[in-house]
Amino acid sequence: MHYAIRCPYCGSQNIKNWEQERAYVPYTYDWDEERITPEFSCLNCSEIFGCMADNTDSLPQSHYVAFHFSVGQKSKQMKTIYFEKADSYTDLEIAIPYKDVAKKARIPLTEWQDIKDDLFNQLFILSWQTDYEERNESEGNYWEMVLGFDDRHSYEVKGVNAYPVLYERLLELINPYLEELGFEKESISNNK
Numbered sequence: 695m696h697y698a699i700r701c702p703y704c705g706s707q708n709i710k711n712w713e714q715e716r717a718y719v720p721y722t723y724d725w726d727e728e729r730i731t732p733e734f735s736c737l738n739c740s741e742i743f744g745c746m747a748d749n750t751d752s753l754p755q756s757h758y759v760a761f762h763f764s765v766g767q768k769s770k771q772m773k774t775i776y777f778e779k780a781d782s783y784t785d786l787e788i789a790i791p792y793k794d795v796a797k798k799a800r801i802p803l804t805e806w807q808d809i810k811d812d813l814f815n816q817l818f819i820l821s822w823q824t825d826y827e828e829r830n831e832s833e834g835n836y837w838e839m840v841l842g843f844d845d846r847h848s849y850e851v852k853g854v855n856a857y858p859v860l861y862e863r864l865l866e867l868i869n870p871y872l873e874e875l876g877f878e879k880e881s882i883s884n885n886k
């Protein structure tokens with residue numbers, strides 16, 4: 695994907711590169727004591743997002759090894775898509791457990807790099823809230839995403855009938871894989 699950068703909090707394209715204006719450097723993520731600084735700040739909502747580090751090895755995306763995404767009605771057929779990185783390839787599996795249908799494919803590491811780049815540098819998934827929920831709604835379209843790392847605990851994001859501003863872009867990223875393996879494309883309106 696090559697979109698204009700959008701703020702993961704409000705969706706605005708009115709952003710600028712983050713500059714250290716104060717002595718205090720806000721660590722974007724509170725993992726370890728590594729100096730990870732934000733990459734952008736939003737001129738609309740003032741949030742900061744993205745991350746940069748002197749040592750790229752300390753960036754979360756350098757240790758990112760698994761993507762799990764499930765969506766659907768909890769009582770019915772949750773569609774689940776998994777990407778699991780191995781040493782020289784990435785396993786892709788899409789399943790609808792209720793129907794006992796699972797399809798697998800293998801993608802090259804270069805493609806996993808592209809997916810990773812989209813997730814971290816276009817969707818800024820680490821800046822998503824961990825919980826999106828429509829008020830007073832516990833049923834409806836449930837979705838859940840788990841990001842797995844090889845050096846830190848996993849990061850989970852979920853929601854019911856409510857979505858982050860960049861959610862549609864996430865679907866644009868995974869829909870080609872759903873279609874390739876013969877599953878229906880996912881969209882927010884599918885589930886209304």
Ligand SMILES: [Zn+2]
Nearest residue numbers: 701704736739
């Ligand atoms: Zn914003």
